Amino acid sequence: MKDKIRDILSRLGKLPVAVDSLADDSDLYTAGLSSFASVQLMLGLEDGFDIEFPDNLLNRRSFASIDAIAATVEQIIATRKVA
Amino acid sequence: MNVMAEVRAESLVSRAQRVAAVAAQHAEAVDREGRFPREAVDAMIAERLLGIQVPAVHGGEGATFSEIAELCSILSQACASSSMIFAMHHIKLSSLVEHGLESAWLTAFMQRVASEQLLLGSATTEGGIGGNLRNSICAIEIENGVCRLEKDATVISYGDYADAILITSRAHKDAAPSDQVMTVFLKDQYTLERTHVWDTLGMRGTCSDGFLFKGEAPAEQVFPKPFAEIAAQSMLAASHLLWSGVWYGIAADAVIKSQNFIRAAARKSPGQTPPGAIHLANIANQLQMVKSNIVAGLKTYEDAKRDEEKLSSMAFAVAMNNIKICSSEMILPIINGAMLICGIMGYKNGTPFSLGRNLRDAHSAQLMISNDRILGNTSSMLLVHRQDTSLLG
Numbered sequence: 001m002k003d004k005i006r007d008i009l010s011r012l013g014k015l016p017v018a019v020d021s022l023a024d025d026s027d028l029y030t031a032g033l034s035s036f037a038s039v040q041l042m043l044g045l046e047d048g049f050d051i052e053f054p055d056n057l058l059n060r061r062s063f064a065s066i067d068a069i070a071a072t073v074e075q076i077i078a079t080r081k082v083a
Numbered sequence: 084m085n086v087m088a089e090v091r092a093e094s095l096v097s098r099a100q101r102v103a104a105v106a107a108q109h110a111e112a113v114d115r116e117g118r119f120p121r122e123a124v125d126a127m128i129a130e131r132l133l134g135i136q137v138p139a140v141h142g143g144e145g146a147t148f149s150e151i152a153e154l155c156s157i158l159s160q161a162c163a164s165s166s167m168i169f170a171m172h173h174i175k176l177s178s179l180v181e182h183g184l185e186s187a188w189l190t191a192f193m194q195r196v197a198s199e200q201l202l203l204g205s206a207t208t209e210g211g212i213g214g215n216l217r218n219s220i221c222a223i224e225i226e227n228g229v230c231r232l233e234k235d236a237t238v239i240s241y242g243d244y245a246d247a248i249l250i251t252s253r254a255h256k257d258a259a260p261s262d263q264v265m266t267v268f269l270k271d272q273y274t275l276e277r278t279h280v281w282d283t284l285g286m287r288g289t290c291s292d293g294f295l296f297k298g299e300a301p302a303e304q305v306f307p308k309p310f311a312e313i314a315a316q317s318m319l320a321a322s323h324l325l326w327s328g329v330w331y332g333i334a335a336d337a338v339i340k341s342q343n344f345i346r347a348a349a350r351k352s353p354g355q356t357p358p359g360a361i362h363l364a365n366i367a368n369q370l371q372m373v374k375s376n377i378v379a380g381l382k383t384y385e386d387a388k389r390d391e392e393k394l395s396s397m398a399f400a401v402a403m404n405n406i407k408i409c410s411s412e413m414i415l416p417i418i419n420g421a422m423l424i425c426g427i428m429g430y431k432n433g434t435p436f437s438l439g440r441n442l443r444d445a446h447s448a449q450l451m452i453s454n455d456r457i458l459g460n461t462s463s464m465l466l467v468h469r470q471d472t473s474l475l476g
Contacts, residue, residue: 016259029311032259035217035460042467058468059395060315 005069008044013037024066038063045069051076095146098130099154103161110162113288114440117281119244120288123158123165124202132169134197136176141190142197148177148321149381152328159332160339163444164288166332168202170325171240171289174318175203175249178265178306181317188303192247192267204245206296210235214453217314218260222253223305230266230302233295237279240291246270250296251310263310266300273298285443316394320384322452323407327377330448331370334414337441338363338370341424344436359424366420373413380406397468404461411448418442 002024010019013028014037022031033041041063046052051073053062062072106123113120127133136151137143151173159166176196183189195201207216221234232252239248247269254264279293306313341363348357383402387393418441422429425436432439 029309030254030259030262032261034261036463039463039466046467053467055396055398055469055471056392058397059392060312061392061395 001070001073002066004048005045005066005073008048009041009066009069012040012044014040022066024070026065028063028065029060033063045073049073049077051080095132095135095144095150095154096157098132099157102126102130102132102165103157106158106162106165110165110288110440113162113164114285117283117287117290119241119290120162120165120168121244123162124168124244127165127169128200128202131200133172133176133200133202136173136180137193137197138180141194143193148324148384152325152377152381155325155328156332156335159329159444160336162288163329163333163440164286166329167286167289167326168241170329171205172203174321174325175205177317177321178249178313179267182306182308182313186303186307188301189267189306192304199246201246202241202244204239204242204248206234206236206239206242206248206250206294208236208238210237210293212260214456216251216452217263217311219251219253219263220260222256222258223264223266224256225302225305228302229299230305231299232266232268233297235278235293236296237293238281238291239275239294239296240289242275242292242294243290248273248296248298250298254309261311264305265310265313266298266305268296268298268300268304272300284446285440286447312395315400316391319400320394320403323403324377324380324384326448326451327373327380327406327410330410330414330445331373331377333441333445334370334373334417337418337421337438338366340429340436340438340441341366341421344425344428359426362420362424366417366424369413369417369420373410373417376406376409376413397464398471401461401464401468401470404457407452407457408454408461411454414445414448418445 006019013019013033016032042053053076057072061068063069102123105126106120109120109122132154134142135144135146138145155166155170158169179189179193183193196203209220211220212218221232223230223232232250234250234252242248247267249265249267251263251265253260254262274297275294277292278295281291345357345360345363380402383399387399393399418438422438422442425438428434428436429438431437
């Protein structure tokens with residue numbers, strides 16, 4: 001999953017640094033993720049994982065690092081399986 | 084009870100009304116000469132209004148955004164420049180109150196703001212960033228416990244008159260443009276070299292000149308929290324809500340002037356409804372919409388306060404953006420309607436119905452953080468955020 005997230009991040013995150021140079025727990029905002037790019041990233045993740053982010057997860061923390069994104073995506077997929 | 088406690092115990096509103104009376108006396112001169120409203124700001128200090136937002140345990144009065152927005156409205160009915168200075172000071176103070184408690188220095192400084200009634204200025208704008216305050220070019224240098232910063236600040240409102248300036252920059256020399264921090268510099272820790280003069284259509288008393296800022300201070304004066312979070316969780320909301328309080332007051336003053344005009348006409352010709360009366364009904368309706376919108380925004384903020392998750396949510400950011408768009412756009416047709424009612428008496432300067440200053444001051448509203456930028460930001464969020472369609476939610 002994290003490879004896929006990295007792929008989407010490198011296409012849509014518009015980061016000034018290479019995504020490969022970031023650790024899974026690196027702060028993406030510190031790395032230069034802008035608010036506009038973060039929306040593009042969210043759209044890319046929704047498309048890539050065939051999910052929709054509920055409003056309560058649309059906040060900075062959910063997208064603060066690759067780890068945080070993975071946890072957010074997993075949470076949505078898990079909720080869907082239960083439902 | 085000592086004198087200080089007596090002054091504090093009186094209602095905030097009556098204290099602001101006394102400041103407004105002083106501001107009104109000098110408003111025309113402040114506007115004409117484009118000078119700092121010294122008398123009004125001195126009156127704010129005498130009434131101890133600069134520290135009211137600071138929690139009581141730190142020497143303030145714990146005033147809420149709603150209370151402060153009400154004071155902004157009272158002040159701007161007398162002098163919008165004075166009111167805007169008051170609003171901008173409290174926007175900066177909100178960063179200290181909401182995010183300063185994790186730092187001993189910032190907490191002590193907040194106490195000083197309350198006890199010494201210090202006026203806080205802001206330097207978030209920079210030449211070359213294209214108006215986006217969430218980007219910086221300049222970077223703070225921190226070395227051996229000392230921070231140094233040089234910034235081409237194209238606007239620092241009342242920069243010459245502030246006791247301290249809260250200034251944004253990149254967090255270090257290799258930081259991305261959006262990786263920002265905010266730092267407090269005290270007046271004796273910086274120099275300002277004027278680069279632009281504030282000679283504008285309206286809001287002339289804010290004296291928002293441009294300066295080359297050079298500062299050096301102990302590194303503990305840097306906010307520990309990233310500026311991105313300060314902006315999202317309190318500063319943008321404080322700006323949109325308190326500015327809206329200022330703008331509402333400008334429009335409310337125009338409505339009162341036109342109502343006075345209509346009432347005088349009605350008294351002169353009993354039995355006849357003055358022709359402009361229908362415009363008055365219309366602008367009173369529009370003013371009520373602006374008011375409802377701001378009150379709803381203040382409630383949204385007070386409900387979300389202290390819930391970091393809610394404050395960082397898109398729903399909250401969209402709501403605050405909408406408040407700003409609505410109040411900044413709606414006040415213009417209101418003042419225009421007032422002008423249609425008062426006619427030449429409103430168009431002329433120096434009559435009890437003069438609307439020139441209201442109109443000119445009001446035009447700043449759409450520009451301070453350009454509405455186009457805000458709408459662009461909202462439209463980008465609406466790609467993922469779904470609008471809450473409930474009426475009360």
